[in-house]
Amino acid sequence: xxxxxxxxxxxxxxxxxxxxxxxxxxxxxxxxxxxxxxxxxxxxxxxxxxxxxxxxxxxxxxxxxxxxxxxxxxxxxxxxxxxxxxxxxxxxxxxxxxxxxxxxxxxxxxxxxx
Amino acid sequence: xxxxxxxxxxxxxxxxxxxxxxxxxxxxxxxxxxxxxxxxxxxxxxxxxxxxxxxxxxxxxxxxxxxxxxxxxxxxxxxxxxxxxxxxxxxxxxxxxxxxxxxxxxxxxxxxxxx
Numbered sequence: 672x673x674x675x676x677x678x679x680x681x682x683x684x685x686x687x688x689x690x691x692x693x694x695x696x697x698x699x700x701x702x703x704x705x706x707x708x709x710x711x712x713x714x715x716x717x718x719x720x721x722x723x724x725x726x727x728x729x730x731x732x733x734x735x736x737x738x739x740x741x742x743x744x745x746x747x748x749x750x751x752x753x754x755x756x757x758x759x760x761x762x763x764x765x766x767x768x769x770x771x772x773x774x775x776x777x778x779x780x781x782x783x784x785x
Numbered sequence: 786x787x788x789x790x791x792x793x794x795x796x797x798x799x800x801x802x803x804x805x806x807x808x809x810x811x812x813x814x815x816x817x818x819x820x821x822x823x824x825x826x827x828x829x830x831x832x833x834x835x836x837x838x839x840x841x842x843x844x845x846x847x848x849x850x851x852x853x854x855x856x857x858x859x860x861x862x863x864x865x866x867x868x869x870x871x872x873x874x875x876x877x878x879x880x881x882x883x884x885x886x887x888x889x890x891x892x893x894x895x896x897x898x899x900x
Binding site for chain 2: 703712716772
């Protein structure tokens with residue numbers, strides 16, 4: 672069965688510093704991969720997604736993610752974080768089959784240090 | 786204009802009661818979803834509807850009954866509420882037939898507290 676792991680529960684980064692949030696998945700083939708952001712009291716917003724092709728995908732708000740098949744990872748990066756990036760970030764995976772569904776990771780809470 | 790809206794935003798009720806949460810989307814999307822986010826922020830899909838037809842029904846107790854009067858609305862009715870139903874419920878919508886490649890747009894959530 673597919674699963675997704677976000678090893679970091681909480682990360683604090685200084686404003687202007689770079690960021691990398693980890694996401695690992697478990698599935699035999701290449702799944703569909705997503706990163707969502709949830710600001711306090713809000714619903715989720717899609718940051719970026721990967722289905723196929725170029726393994727480095729660009730998203731909104733200056734975020735990018737790289738799919739690494741050999742490591743079963745889809746880490747989220749940003750070269751310079753802003754205070755408004757403070758939120759909960761969720762990685763999600765869909766392993767496409769006749770009974771596919773989306774599976775979310777447990778989330779990483781991102782705090783920004785002034 | 787709010788793309789996906791939910792009412793109410795907060796819902797506090799007693800165990801055993803029946804309650805409904807409403808969801809509306811004005812994006813013209815064909816597919817709508819309900820998700821449950823528990824106290825540990827774990828998000829799980831419950832249902833999805835495409836053009837008023839149920840396409841995903843996860844292992845959710847039959848006390849939960851979604852109803853889609855038209856493709857712009859997907860309401861969630863919960864009977865005999867239990868303490869474990871306390872969570873934030875999110876509605877979402879997407880274009881297309883519910884394939885996971887379509888971007889989902891989420892509502893702001895409804896925080897349900899069962900006492």
